[in-house]
Amino acid sequence: MEQPLKPLTIGRITVDFPVVLAALAGYSDRPYRLICRSCSAPYAASEVMLDRQVESEGKLRRRLAALDEADHPIAGQIMGNDPEVMARAAVILRDMGFDVIDLNFACPVKKVLARKRGGYLLKQPELALDIVRTVIDRVPDRPVTLKLRRSFLESDKACEAFWTISRGAFEAGAAAIAVHGRSVDQKYQGKDDRVFLAGVKREFSDKTIIGSGEVLSPADALGMLEETGVDGVLAARGAIGNPWFFQQTRDLAAGRTPHQPTLDEQRDLILRHYRLARETYGPKRASLSLRNFGIRYARVHPQPGKVRQACVNIKNEKDWRAFMKTWYGGGPEEDE
16 A cells, blocks of 8 residues: 655755665765665765764775765764864864764764763763754754664663753754664664654654664564654664665555565676775775675575675685675676
8 A cells, every 4th residue: 555755854955755774883884875875765874973083084084974976965973972073073074065964872882882972972961962052053054963762771761861852952953853762771672662752753743853773674664654653764774785675665655566676686786886895995895895795685685594604704805706606696807
């Protein structure tokens, strides 16, 4: 059955379809974003960047902040705990051409929390708001968004820090808030709280709320939109290794059977991904990058288990070529 969906609005930016690519550390780099764009992803976010990394002119910044004309609209996601440093990083990303500045107050990774970044800011709501206000003040010509989890501890049912930050952020002029329905200490375990998401949208009925968490299939994405009333959905783990996720979700919303890529289509797309990675990183790093992606791409292959195991053994470009020839019927030519 057809499920008509409204466009997603983020400040002055309108996105034609409300299911978009999330910021994914190690995955949402320039090559994979362009691959997802080719499969109908309408909007994407960069890998998360530390504010001080953005300030440092070096290889890491060039890699993380690499853009392409076909890669718009795009959010540059930054993480840190100093309002001034975050604001300076936001200005740099704006000047580099990012369309939206996204603030990460949600990451649950242990080393991030140990440095009082990401999800740790739910323990310091006033500092989080200082960051939001300072960034908005420095980049008034760009929409500023933020990502939050519902609380730091699962046992915190009142979620007071979330409400303090979200209300204050909207009062300061934030364009949208992405909400993950789990607590920080849950990481990615347990069910995401869609009742909470629905409550957030009711509270901010005239604001842009984007849902996140447990979106592993196109049906999950459409289900979140329908169940909670949020304005958009972030596709994260469900889109890693399945860039067709976005076309499949559009198909499902239009009442069509979701597209299932043939083995030839998979090969051609993976080879295009390899060429983009080689252009961005060089042959050695490209082969290792595609090894990690190959493990994820394997889930749509007719023999996923064998392909995943074969990926683990890739050590260099020669191994990569042999892998593609064996499992996908062809690979990059030697003179590429």
